[in-house]
Amino acid sequence: MKSFAYHQPGGIPEAAKLLSSVAESKLVAGGMTLIPTLKQRLAQPEALIDLSSLADLRGISDDGATITIGAMTPHAQVAASELVRGKIPALAALASMIGDPAVRNRGTIGGSVANNDPAADYPAGTLGLGATIVTNAREIAADAFFLGLFETALEAGEIITGIRFPVPLKAGYAKFKAPASRYALVGVFVAQLPAGVRVAVTGAGAGVFRVPPMEAALSNNFDASAIAAIKIDADGLTSDIHAEADYRAHLVTVMAKRAVGAALG
Numbered sequence: 001m002k003s004f005a006y007h008q009p010g011g012i013p014e015a016a017k018l019l020s021s022v023a024e025s026k027l028v029a030g031g032m033t034l035i036p037t038l039k040q041r042l043a044q045p046e047a048l049i050d051l052s053s054l055a056d057l058r059g060i061s062d063d064g065a066t067i068t069i070g071a072m073t074p075h076a077q078v079a080a081s082e083l084v085r086g087k088i089p090a091l092a093a094l095a096s097m098i099g100d101p102a103v104r105n106r107g108t109i110g111g112s113v114a115n116n117d118p119a120a121d122y123p124a125g126t127l128g129l130g131a132t133i134v135t136n137a138r139e140i141a142a143d144a145f146f147l148g149l150f151e152t153a154l155e156a157g158e159i160i161t162g163i164r165f166p167v168p169l170k171a172g173y174a175k176f177k178a179p180a181s182r183y184a185l186v187g188v189f190v191a192q193l194p195a196g197v198r199v200a201v202t203g204a205g206a207g208v209f210r211v212p213p214m215e216a217a218l219s220n221n222f223d224a225s226a227i228a229a230i231k232i233d234a235d236g237l238t239s240d241i242h243a244e245a246d247y248r249a250h251l252v253t254v255m256a257k258r259a260v261g262a263a264l265g
């Protein structure tokens with residue numbers, strides 16, 4: 001691993017100043033993705049800016065029609081939160097399915113969303129619920145945030161401070177895990193919101209995406225039978241050592257039906 005400077009800022013403004021003024025610097029949250037990346041020399045930053053001592057970035061608040069989860073909140077805390085379990089149980093269930101206990105205790109929601117791994121779970125929950133990503137500079141709708149493989153709308157110097165989730169009428173998440181990593185081979189988040197139904201898929205392609213035909217069908221009839229005949233085109237989906245694109249396409253419908261079943265309890 002190449003040597004680097006280490007900064008532990010005392011507040012978000014100081015972290016933002018360091019990020020924009022120190023060349024080749026990178027934020028570190030739980031280090032679950034970043035540290036292995038450094039070890040493999042896939043990234044060689046000059047400086048790391050550690051967010052772990054910033055208490056403002058941790059915790060979950062109830063804002064009435066929405067709940068906001070601080071960027072540094074670990075997955076285990078979201079999974080165990082009475083607030084999340086009460087208001088958006090599907091999101092707590094999603095957090096409980098991430099990796100293993102070590103990953104859930106170190107990995108953070110902000111790091112997961114910023115990283116935008118194509119097989120990560122939170123991008124599906126964030127896009128599926130139509131959440132808002134709050135940064136030190138602005139608010140970004142989930143529909144405009146996830147741009148593709150490990151790519152987001154975050155600009156240089158921008159720090160995610162939290163994610164604001166609307167409380168849905170109903171929601172469910174179903175994931176078919178890759179057995180070793182537990183990342184999603186395919187994961188589908190379905191949410192019934194006052195404005196209609198949203199369906200977001202992770203693991204199947206180069207990034208999380210919505211499925212408008214399923215959204216339309218479920219908006220008319222929120223039942224798994226409404227989407228049973230909807231087939232996903234395998235063109236553009238991922239083929240790798242874990243699964244071929246046509247198998248992933250098949251899994252999208254299967255997982256979407258299970259997610260609706262989970263939403264209906």
Ligand SMILES: Cc1cc2nc3c(=O)[nH]c(=O)nc-3n(C[C@H](O)[C@H](O)[C@H](O)COP(=O)(O)OP(=O)(O)OC[C@H]3O[C@@H](n4cnc5c(N)ncnc54)[C@H](O)[C@@H]3O)c2cc1C
Pocket residue numbers: 026027028029030031032033034035051071072075097098099100103106107108109110111112114115119120121122154158159160161181182183184
């Ligand atoms: C063995 C293993 C299994 C896993 N299984 C799963 C799984 O099943 N499902 C799943 O979804 N994920 C899985 N993960 C990923 C894990 O859940 C973490 O969320 C993810 O690795 C990000 O980790 P982190 O929060 O520690 O962020 P870090 O690794 O510290 O950072 C990741 C990236 O995000 C940037 N970043 C971090 N915080 C912010 C912020 N607040 N604002 C802007 N940029 C930021 C960093 O600069 C870096 O580029 C797994 C990871 C491992 C190691």
